[in-house]
Amino acid sequence: MSSPSIAISDAESRVMAVLWEASPLASEDIVTALSKPTGWHEKTVKTLLNRLLVKGAISAEKDGRRYLYSPLLHREEWQRRESRSLLDRVFGGKVAPLLAHFSQHEKLTAKDVAELRKLIDSIEKKGRRP
Numbered sequence: 001m002s003s004p005s006i007a008i009s010d011a012e013s014r015v016m017a018v019l020w021e022a023s024p025l026a027s028e029d030i031v032t033a034l035s036k037p038t039g040w041h042e043k044t045v046k047t048l049l050n051r052l053l054v055k056g057a058i059s060a061e062k063d064g065r066r067y068l069y070s071p072l073l074h075r076e077e078w079q080r081r082e083s084r085s086l087l088d089r090v091f092g093g094k095v096a097p098l099l100a101h102f103s104q105h106e107k108l109t110a111k112d113v114a115e116l117r118k119l120i121d122s123i124e125k126k127g128r129r130p
Contacts, residue, residue: 006057006073013078014038015048019058020075024068 008016018033019025025033031045049069052058060067091097099116102108108116 006055008052008055008057008073008078012048012052012055012057015045015052016057016071016073016075016078019069019071023070024061024063025070026063026066026068028066030069 014034015030018030027042027046027049030049031040031042034040034045049058049060053060057071057073058069059072060069087093087095087098091101
């Protein structure tokens with residue numbers, strides 16, 4: 001039950017990543033998961049949770065004296081939308097310039113190249129079907 005119009009900030013996406021890994025979670029669990037890698041305080045995380053609630057990206061269910069948070073926005077939907085946005089904004093909607101950029105400016109490992117080849121082979125096989 002997620003909406004394609006939900007815009008998630010970079011900070012909010014960190015909270016979502018925690019919830020996508022395991023949910024439902026209480027705010028203190030989310031604070032614990034984020035405090036070391038981000039340095040965020042409890043108030044910051046709670047503010048982000050509230051923003052995500054208002055946007056409809058997460059839900060909160062009362063559990064005694066606390067709330068348990070769960071994602072409503074699916075990770076795959078968010079990734080699809082974000083990757084399409086990046087592709088459109090930065091590379092004119094084309095995948096080849098994106099791959100060319102990464103091949104020229106980033107270190108692609110042999111494993112990365114093998115995975116790309118496998119993906120291209122899979123795309124070609126799908127295109128050959130009658």
